[in-house]
Amino acid sequence: MEHVAGIVNEIKKAVIGKDEIIEKVLMAILARGHVLLEDIPGVGKTTLAIAFSKALGLTYKRIQFTPDTLPSDVTGFSMYDKGSDTFVYKSGAAMTNLLLADEINRTSSKTQSSLLEIMEEGNVTVDGQTYELPKPFVVISTQNPIGFAGTQMLPESQLDRFIVRLSMGYPDFRSQIDILRDRQKEQPLDFVSQVTNGAEILTMQAQTDDIYISDEILEYITALAEESRKQEMVALGISPRGILAVSRMAKASAYLAGRDHVLPEDVIDIFSDVCGHRLLLKAKSKIAGVTEQDIIRKIIQNVKNPVLES
Numbered sequence: 001m002e003h004v005a006g007i008v009n010e011i012k013k014a015v016i017g018k019d020e021i022i023e024k025v026l027m028a029i030l031a032r033g034h035v036l037l038e039d040i041p042g043v044g045k046t047t048l049a050i051a052f053s054k055a056l057g058l059t060y061k062r063i064q065f066t067p068d069t070l071p072s073d074v075t076g077f078s079m080y081d082k083g084s085d086t087f088v089y090k091s092g093a094a095m096t097n098l099l100l101a102d103e104i105n106r107t108s109s110k111t112q113s114s115l116l117e118i119m120e121e122g123n124v125t126v127d128g129q130t131y132e133l134p135k136p137f138v139v140i141s142t143q144n145p146i147g148f149a150g151t152q153m154l155p156e157s158q159l160d161r162f163i164v165r166l167s168m169g170y171p172d173f174r175s176q177i178d179i180l181r182d183r184q185k186e187q188p189l190d191f192v193s194q195v196t197n198g199a200e201i202l203t204m205q206a207q208t209d210d211i212y213i214s215d216e217i218l219e220y221i222t223a224l225a226e227e228s229r230k231q232e233m234v235a236l237g238i239s240p241r242g243i244l245a246v247s248r249m250a251k252a253s254a255y256l257a258g259r260d261h262v263l264p265e266d267v268i269d270i271f272s273d274v275c276g277h278r279l280l281l282k283a284k285s286k287i288a289g290v291t292e293q294d295i296i297r298k299i300i301q302n303v304k305n306p307v308l309e310s
Helices: 004-012 019-030 045-056 071-075 109-121 173-182 198-209 215-230 240-256 264-278 283-288 292-302
Strands: 035-038 060-064 076-081 086-091 098-102 123-126 129-132 138-143 164-166 234-236
Touching: 004 019, 004 045, 019 045, 019 138, 019 164, 019 198, 019 240, 019 264, 045 060, 045 098, 045 138, 071 076, 071 109, 071 123, 076 123, 086 129, 109 123, 109 138, 164 264, 198 240, 215 234, 215 240, 215 264, 215 292, 240 264, 264 292
Parallel strands: 035 138, 035 164, 060 098, 098 138
Antiparallel strands: 076 086, 123 129
16 A cells, blocks of 8 residues: 555656546556546546556557557467468567557447457457466556547447546646646656556555455445436446446545545445446437436435444
């Protein structure tokens, strides 16, 4: 836990005014999950990913998805080597600790699926041979919510693979001034220092797994999911995978707070980020002006917080 404050402080050198987003991404990494950043261009998504790779001491690669990006660009491919008379594996972009998958919705469904399969399994298979990815392995993927021409939006089953969906949004007025001032002559990323390394991140992930979560909290999470399936405007509620994601992120929230147990506040704090993209609303919700966030708020209001024994 001693590294948490140092990691956040280092990343804040490059990503200004977005402390909550920094903490949520760190939670996702500790929960062994992947992050979907749905945001407009130019708000610092790439800077965020690079800053995390530097502070965490992780190898980093970026792949810009376009309509002609192939699955082999992600997974790698086999190439015939004349000298050895064998096929040699040439690694793709995924062979790294932290992969920034930029504009995933601008590539084909086949290429999207190749990445999402890797995210789930933690290895790549090329020509019948399986290659394990480095550990830890984290994908920070972006998609632009505007400009839908030429895009292939992720279906619900694939959105479900991301433990959280986050939006950085515009920085506030004072933060924008700080950004302008800091970037006149220097690149703040140059001042981000390594705080930890891959081996220590794996240890922190294991410590997060060990955070205690009571039966009352598990029942609370399940009740929230059940309530999501009862909503009039919801066609598809929170899945069992979503319930697991909530519990893992709630543990990570407790870990960042320096506790060894999960409180109801941990669940509430991360519930929208974990479950917003897992809800499929009915067509009539758009006509009624009902959003995913409206449904999330209603779910939390309708389910009573558990009273934990001291």
